[in-house]
Amino acid sequence: MDEHGEGRAIDKVADLGRDIGEYIKQQRNTAKISLRQLARLAGVSNPYLSQIERGLRKPSAEILQQIAKGLRISAEALYVQAGILDLPAGGPVTDAVRADHDLTERQKQVLLDIYESFRRENSATRPAAAPSTVEAEPRSEHDDAADQR
Amino acid sequence: MDEHGEGRAIDKVADLGRDIGEYIKQQRNTAKISLRQLARLAGVSNPYLSQIERGLRKPSAEILQQIAKGLRISAEALYVQAGILDLPAGGPVTDAVRADHDLTERQKQVLLDIYESFRRENSATRPAAAPSTVEAEPRSEHDDAADQR
DNA sequence: CCCGAGTGCTAGCAGTTGCAAGCACAGTGC
């Protein structure tokens, strides 16, 4: 991490750690499940999940993936909170370009940069879409039954 | 990783490690830059980048982000290769661009023209290894100077 | 020949990640 200023980077990392931890805790509370229940559903150890929620540890993307699965939210939502994925530019154009097998990665990036620049031109004051919390559907018995169909 | 069969999971993890490593190496070769140059651009140590490319180490998402920056491709492309992000299920680029309400018609056309031009380039120059002329733009001093403007 | 600059890699190490074992506490039923 030589690129980072020593003091501010540490503060930033700590903040990011707390951000994803608090977000996970918030999602878990919203889902009304205990830390141990989530840990079991996610397939991670409960002490580790506890440490993550309190910002003491910084989980890998794989662990975030597992936690997302346990919470039944998208891994991407956690990645965004963890700062390893940008807010989705959103929309069919971005997805289509990314999925196009006829383009190289570099070409995709060039196209999307131009696309974004056009959008900025057209709507300079449009606010960015906020991360969604709609995935925090409460976990109930009824939900489990629906899950099995 | 208790959810996974022991033998197959190990094989799968190893494959994934080699996948992202080979992918990075391929992108680097396509960009015609040395391992050390990419390491410098990415802000990671060159021995570590070497180990990553050879599948000996499994980089974190943060490191992948840095490597993507050095390669000038999206971090998401690397995440997909690393198996921590799913391929977006997108529709055709043309349809998506045409349907995008954030763009003027002119902008749509410009984007689609560039898109088609890229595809043409790729069809004309595509051998089995699929290099791109855009991506294969040599990374020179001149480029660096242009980069800073 | 030597030297310098470049190449990719080896080896050892500090710090971090994720875990298992265990603790203290709360609530419930006998």
Place this chain on the structure above:
DNA sequence: GCACTGTGCTTGCAACTGCTAGCACTCGGG
């Protein structure tokens, strides 16, 4: 009271990540 089940957390440790110092090699110039 006790035993049980559940809660979140502490601690120590093995494995891993990412680094630095250094190596061997190639190439070009003097």
